[in-house]
Amino acid sequence: MKFQELKHDQALLQELGRRLVQFRIDQNLTQAELAKRAGVGKRTLERLETGETTQTRTLFRIFRELDLLGKIEMVLPEPTARPSHAIKEADALPKRVTRKRTDQAKAGPWKWGDEP
Numbered sequence: 001m002k003f004q005e006l007k008h009d010q011a012l013l014q015e016l017g018r019r020l021v022q023f024r025i026d027q028n029l030t031q032a033e034l035a036k037r038a039g040v041g042k043r044t045l046e047r048l049e050t051g052e053t054t055q056t057r058t059l060f061r062i063f064r065e066l067d068l069l070g071k072i073e074m075v076l077p078e079p080t081a082r083p084s085h086a087i088k089e090a091d092a093l094p095k096r097v098t099r100k101r102t103d104q105a106k107a108g109p110w111k112w113g114d115e116p
Helices: 009-026 031-038 044-050 057-063 069-075 083-088 103-106
Strands: none
Touching: 009 044, 031 044, 031 057, 044 057, 057 069
């Protein structure tokens, strides 16, 4: 099943756990072996594999031991500068979102609020 087809967080967690189980078994690792290599408790790994919530750090540790950490690059690639940003400044990435202040211009000059 594809992740984008799952509508609820719980279903996503269960599918993630099911896939992790299969990766672990494909690498011929028991839960105890993988948990020890990843530096997490066996019960923590069991919870992750059954679709319960866990810390992101735990997930990364498991991904690292199953050699899946590099797959995150496919999901969340390194941000790159857009051509419009390259014109402004070479290799610069935006630091914040800016919007035009049309609402303040319509409201008139700024006031303290205690004027009559």
